[in-house]
Amino acid sequence: MDDFNLEFFKKRREIIKTLIISPLISLFYPVHASSGILSSPIGTNRLRPPGAVSEEIFAGKCIRCGRCVEVCPYKSIIQLDIKNGVYAGTPLIIAENIPCYLCMKCVEVCPTGTLRKIKQEETRMGLAVINKHVCVTWKGETICRTCYNVCLFKDKAIRLDELRPVIDEKFCAGCGLCVHGCPVSYKDNLKAINIEPIYSQNGKSE
Amino acid sequence: MENQNKPQKNNPKYFNKIRFGVLTISFLIILINPFLNYYLHISFIQGWYQSLAVGKLWFVSPLEGIESLLVSKQFFLPSVIGMLPPVLLALFMGRVFCSWMCPISFLSELSDKTWNFFSKKKRKDLIILPKNLLWFSLIGELIFAMILAAPLFVFLSPPGLVGREIMLAVFFKTLAVEGIIVLIVLFLNLITRRFFCRYFCPLGGLLAFLGRKRELKIIKDDEKCINCGLCDKSCPMGLMPSKGEGKGLYCWNCGKCVDSCNNGAIKMNFNK
Numbered sequence: 161m162d163d164f165n166l167e168f169f170k171k172r173r174e175i176i177k178t179l180i181i182s183p184l185i186s187l188f189y190p191v192h193a194s195s196g197i198l199s200s201p202i203g204t205n206r207l208r209p210p211g212a213v214s215e216e217i218f219a220g221k222c223i224r225c226g227r228c229v230e231v232c233p234y235k236s237i238i239q240l241d242i243k244n245g246v247y248a249g250t251p252l253i254i255a256e257n258i259p260c261y262l263c264m265k266c267v268e269v270c271p272t273g274t275l276r277k278i279k280q281e282e283t284r285m286g287l288a289v290i291n292k293h294v295c296v297t298w299k300g301e302t303i304c305r306t307c308y309n310v311c312l313f314k315d316k317a318i319r320l321d322e323l324r325p326v327i328d329e330k331f332c333a334g335c336g337l338c339v340h341g342c343p344v345s346y347k348d349n350l351k352a353i354n355i356e357p358i359y360s361q362n363g364k365s366e
Numbered sequence: 367m368e369n370q371n372k373p374q375k376n377n378p379k380y381f382n383k384i385r386f387g388v389l390t391i392s393f394l395i396i397l398i399n400p401f402l403n404y405y406l407h408i409s410f411i412q413g414w415y416q417s418l419a420v421g422k423l424w425f426v427s428p429l430e431g432i433e434s435l436l437v438s439k440q441f442f443l444p445s446v447i448g449m450l451p452p453v454l455l456a457l458f459m460g461r462v463f464c465s466w467m468c469p470i471s472f473l474s475e476l477s478d479k480t481w482n483f484f485s486k487k488k489r490k491d492l493i494i495l496p497k498n499l500l501w502f503s504l505i506g507e508l509i510f511a512m513i514l515a516a517p518l519f520v521f522l523s524p525p526g527l528v529g530r531e532i533m534l535a536v537f538f539k540t541l542a543v544e545g546i547i548v549l550i551v552l553f554l555n556l557i558t559r560r561f562f563c564r565y566f567c568p569l570g571g572l573l574a575f576l577g578r579k580r581e582l583k584i585i586k587d588d589e590k591c592i593n594c595g596l597c598d599k600s601c602p603m604g605l606m607p608s609k610g611e612g613k614g615l616y617c618w619n620c621g622k623c624v625d626s627c628n629n630g631a632i633k634m635n636f637n638k
Contacts, residue, residue, distance in 0.1 A: 213438075219516040220437035223430040224526065225417030226533055230403050239534065241542035246516035248544060249530065271417045271426050272434050273442035 201244045202357050205255040205339055205349060209237055210283040211267040211276040215360035222274040224249030228266035236260050253285070255336025255355050256345075260285065262312060262335050281313070286334030286355040288318070288327050295352040296344055297324050307338035307353050325353075334359075381621035381634070385466055386475060392467040396529045400536035414529020415469065416520065417448065424448040427526070428456070428576075429569045433517035436508065453576060460577030464563060464570050465620035469528040470548070471563070474555050491558040491604055495565050497616050504571030519568055524551045559602045564616075574615055581637045582619055584612025590631035600626035607632055 200215050202208060209228055213221055228251050229237045236258040242248045253260050262283060267275045288307075292298040297305065308325050311318040316331035318338065334355045342351040396414040403409050412419040417426045426448030435441065452463065465471055481489070511517045520526070524547055531545040554561035563570055584607055597607040600622045605611040607623040612632070623632050 217438045217440070221434050221440065222520070223416055223426070223434050223517070224520045224530070225413045225426075225430075226530055227413040227417060227419060229537065230400065230412050230533060231409055233407070235537065238538065239530065239542075242521070242544040246514060246518075246521075248542075249521035269412060269419060271419070271424050271448050272431070272445045273440070 199245065200360075201240055201247050201250075201252055202360060204354050204356055205336065205351075207253045207255055207260070207285045207334065207336060207355060207357055208360060209251050209253060209266045209275055210260060210262060210264060210280075210285060210333075210335075211270075211278040212285070212360065213274055213276065215357075218274060218360075219246050219250060221272055222250050223272050225271060226251075227269045227271065228275060231265045231269050233263060233265065234258055234261050237266060253336065255339040256349050256351060257340075259336030259340040261337070262333060281331075281333065283333040283335070284359045285336070286357040286359065287329050288332050288334065288338055288353055289356050290325060290327060290353045291346075291350075294344055294346050295325070304343065306341045306343060310337045310341040312337060379625040381625045385621060388466050389468075389472040389475060393469050393472040396469060397532055400533045404536050414526065414533070415463075415467070416523070416526040416529065425451055427523075427569065428453050429572045430517065430520045430523070430526075432572070433508065433511050433519060436512055437515060437517050452573075456573040456576035456580075458577075458580060459582040459619060460580040461570055461573045461618035462582070463573055464567070465618040468525050470524045470551060471560075473528070473548070473552055474560060474563075477552060477555065478559075489556075489559065493558050493561070494604065497564070499565040500567070500571040500574060500616070503566045504568045504575070507568040522547060523569060524548050524562065524567075525569070559604070563618075564603055570618070574618075578615055583635055584617055584619065584621075584623060585633055585635045586610060586612065587631045587633065590629045592629055592631075594628070596626045596628065597623035597632055 200218075202215060208215070208218065212218060224239075226239055226249070229239045236253050237251045238254065240247055240250050240252055244250070251266075262280050264278075264280050264283075267277050290298065290307075295304075296302050303323055305320060305323070305325060308314060308318045308320055312335065313331045313333065317328055317333065318325050319328065320326070334357070336355050338353045339351050339355055342353050344352040346352070395411065399411050403412065410421055415427060416430050417424065419425070424444060424447070426445050428449045431445050431449040434445065455462065507519055511519070522544065527542075527545055527548050531541055531548070534540055534542055551562040558564070586607060591608065593608065595608065598605075601607060602620065602622060603616060603618060605614070605617055607617075611617060612623065619634065621634055624634055626632075
């Protein structure tokens with residue numbers, strides 16, 4: 161009986177310890193959200209608006225005021241709901257629906273600095289990646305250069321190499337205009353060219 | 367206030383009308399504004415009471431700003447400057463945001479008015495909890511947000527949700543599921559008046575804490591008071607202005623007791 165009580169109190173002491181210490185720890189170290197209701201909604205063609213801070217602290221920094229959503233003239237930015245766990249209310253751009261036109265209005269209005277004030281050409285929402293097994297030009301079926309035509313940084317971010325599109329990661333802002341324009345789709349939402357959010361830390365990609 | 371010296375048969379009952387007017391205007395701002403933004407592209411005013419921008423003037427809700435600061439451990443000057451006006455307002459006037467501007471307050475009051483229109487039955491406060499629960503919900507919310515590494519009030523706050531639902535409805539012709547929280551909060555009013563505001567609103571807790579040494583207070587003139595108890599019945603927060611609780615921490619300066627008094631014994635007083 162005594163043993164049991166001792167165990168019990170030891171356990172209780174542990175629990176109380178963790179209850180007191182974990183907030184204290186979290187006071188001084190940023191904790192990184194990773195799984196479950198804490199998993200990030202970003203991924204292939206699911207992008208944060210321009211100038212977004214690293215995904216690890218995005219949910220902590222954004223106050224979900226929705227002003228980037230309201231100010232976006234193209235209605236590119238949507239606001240997530242509670243199905244995304246703690247990311248509810250954060251802004252997201254679904255590139256194949258409405259891409260970002262890089263008007264940079266949202267970074268002007270963000271009150272918390274979650275979207276940093278950056279220039280258009282400094283934007284790195286992700287990197288466009290061409291799926292050469294799907295792209296009709298790369299397969300040699302026909303000559304399509306929609307992605308090249310719609311690109312804001314034509315001949316820099318996307319250039320034509322023997323009539324085939326090639327991405328230069330030095331210039332690609334990851335706005336998703338090429339994804340939106342691309343006529344070839346496969347699987348569910350994927351196109352022959354997709355944006356991978358490689359600059360935000362814990363994004364999942366397909 | 368000024369008409370103290372005049373002989374008063376009827377105390378003029380203007381306080382609640384002014385307050386309800388201010389509440390209505392604050393609600394109309396967040397109701398009409400998404401339409402202006404969406405259809406006319408006038409973005410002079412943006413956002414709702416989580417962060418409201420009027421031209422170049424930005425306001426940030428203090429609790430949301432503090433949560434963001436605590437969780438991300440990053441200091442951002444515009445956000446802190448945006449928090450200053452609401453914080454100063456709370457320091458001098460107490461919880462006036464709650465009773466004079468909050469959309470939840472507006473909706474509660476609207477439902478109260480509808481109730482009174484259809485039924486003459488007086489509603490009683492069925493569940494009375496200790497008032498200091500407010501502090502627990504404030505501290506608990508902050509600690510929980512830090513453990514989760516994600517602020518919670520920013521996407522679960524009822525006043526914020528009202529604004530977000532209106533925006534979503536106008537912009538995307540849809541509603542978010544969490545809007546049900548607003549309905550729950552309004553439904554809880556049936557149990558006890560302002561049940562959520564009284565005991566659970568962390569923002570209200572923060573504003574009450576900031577306003578603990580406020581200048582604007584409800585004071586009672588003992589000479590004029592006839593102990594009728596009307597003020598105690600009128601208080602939506604369940605306080606007792608007759609016992610001087612209008613000066614206390616939990617009063618949100620709505621002025622219902624001022625209007626309820628037939629003898630002009632209760633006044634709203636600045637700096638005393």
